[in-house]
Amino acid sequence: MTYPMRAIKASEFDAFRQAVERGFGNHARPEDGEFTRENFFEFDRSLAAFDGTQIVGTAIALSFRVTVPGAGPQPTGAVTMVTVQPTHRRRGILTEMMRMQLQDIRERGEATASLWASESIIYRRFGYGMATLSERWSIERTRAGFAPPITDTGRMRVASPDEFKEAVPAIHDRAVARRPGMMPRTESMWAVRLRDPEHWRGGASALFFALHSTGPVDDGYVMYRIRRDWRDGIPNSTIVIVELAGANPDVDAVLFNYCCNIDLTTTVESWNRPVDDAIWWRLADPRRLARSPRDGLWLRIVDTPKALSARRYSAEGRIVVAVQDEFVGLAGGRFEVEGGPDGATCRKTTRKADITLGPTELASLYLGAVSARSLADAGRIVENSAGAIDRTDLMFDWRPAAWCSQDF
Numbered sequence: 001m002t003y004p005m006r007a008i009k010a011s012e013f014d015a016f017r018q019a020v021e022r023g024f025g026n027h028a029r030p031e032d033g034e035f036t037r038e039n040f041f042e043f044d045r046s047l048a049a050f051d052g053t054q055i056v057g058t059a060i061a062l063s064f065r066v067t068v069p070g071a072g073p074q075p076t077g078a079v080t081m082v083t084v085q086p087t088h089r090r091r092g093i094l095t096e097m098m099r100m101q102l103q104d105i106r107e108r109g110e111a112t113a114s115l116w117a118s119e120s121i122i123y124r125r126f127g128y129g130m131a132t133l134s135e136r137w138s139i140e141r142t143r144a145g146f147a148p149p150i151t152d153t154g155r156m157r158v159a160s161p162d163e164f165k166e167a168v169p170a171i172h173d174r175a176v177a178r179r180p181g182m183m184p185r186t187e188s189m190w191a192v193r194l195r196d197p198e199h200w201r202g203g204a205s206a207l208f209f210a211l212h213s214t215g216p217v218d219d220g221y222v223m224y225r226i227r228r229d230w231r232d233g234i235p236n237s238t239i240v241i242v243e244l245a246g247a248n249p250d251v252d253a254v255l256f257n258y259c260c261n262i263d264l265t266t267t268v269e270s271w272n273r274p275v276d277d278a279i280w281w282r283l284a285d286p287r288r289l290a291r292s293p294r295d296g297l298w299l300r301i302v303d304t305p306k307a308l309s310a311r312r313y314s315a316e317g318r319i320v321v322a323v324q325d326e327f328v329g330l331a332g333g334r335f336e337v338e339g340g341p342d343g344a345t346c347r348k349t350t351r352k353a354d355i356t357l358g359p360t361e362l363a364s365l366y367l368g369a370v371s372a373r374s375l376a377d378a379g380r381i382v383e384n385s386a387g388a389i390d391r392t393d394l395m396f397d398w399r400p401a402a403w404c405s406q407d408f
């Protein structure tokens, strides 16, 4: 049986939303639907699978941008709301939606698709690869001393939602430039980030906001919640950092230190910190910070020459990569990449390949999240000419590490 697939009409939005929420095990709320339609939806990038008049599969893409090494933000099709109804699972509906969606993203001229995976086992088969890593942090507040102590040459202040909303985009723009994988935010994306209905809080407080400035310039922010625990009259609450970003590592440390000094709490948690965050190295007792790594942003290359010529490389070099794209073929072929810190070209070639890999591995190399050596050791890249893995690493490696603070 086949299930026709197409973008939805405005009149089908409510049914689409209900299908999405049901797919994730939620009941749709009308007020969320209204907000989503305004801020987080592009009708011509929606995709629904139909069984008769019933929507049985959903997916959308949004026109976001993602920072690539050395070259700033590039357009990406940001994929989300991926569901198939419980009545129609394991019939290939997701597979067909993925195929159509990747083709559409390529036709729009975007070099990559991107997503955050709710179910992380699924996406490799479609050529997505882990492109940024993130760490979950937790530390007992009384163990979170810094050596040497943090000195702040600027000023922290608590902010009202309105003051925060006004100041935060400019600070975020500076943070976006610091790392590959970061996504600039439009006004709509900020509206989504700052929306704070009770059912999004996971039982914690409404958002608190604080800003940091150096001289007259705002250069850091933190948004956090407090998860209250006050049993037997003893405060045992947790600071839950929702987002913390500074214009430089010193401001990051000041902001984290601020969170570690909020009274009547015992633990500070963050769901998403960069793997190479310098804060760990500043702690007096680093072992006290529990760190658990996981996947962050996933990318899918749909146009290899466009993607590889858009980024810069750490060292001058030339490498021929054979990409075997068995799912849709969009990234496949043999390509010669030649580049360095000042720019790069990537074109089809008939020369012998130095390395052979799939789109999944290419995506993981793209922002520098992993070394080619690790992927080769994992049996995921084949080295065809002596020294090619090392040469790939000299070129593709990038610091600071890729990280994405924008989940969607």
Ligand SMILES: CC(C)(COP(=O)(O)OP(=O)(O)OC[C@H]1O[C@@H](n2cnc3c(N)ncnc32)[C@H](O)[C@@H]1OP(=O)(O)O)[C@@H](O)C(=O)NCCC(=O)NCCS
Pocket: 023, 024, 082, 083, 084, 085, 088, 089, 090, 091, 092, 093, 094, 095, 096, 116, 117, 118, 119, 121, 122, 125
């Ligand atoms: C995940 C989901 C979209 C899959 O849809 P589907 O139409 O059943 O997927 P397909 O039939 O196209 O399956 C494609 C392949 O993925 C596998 N797969 C799909 N969902 C899987 C899951 N949750 N766990 C493990 N494997 C899964 C299938 O077994 C199939 O494997 P095969 O190619 O080896 O046969 C659907 O189960 C769903 O809506 N889940 C809840 C919402 C969700 O998790 N969405 C993903 C958000 S990132």
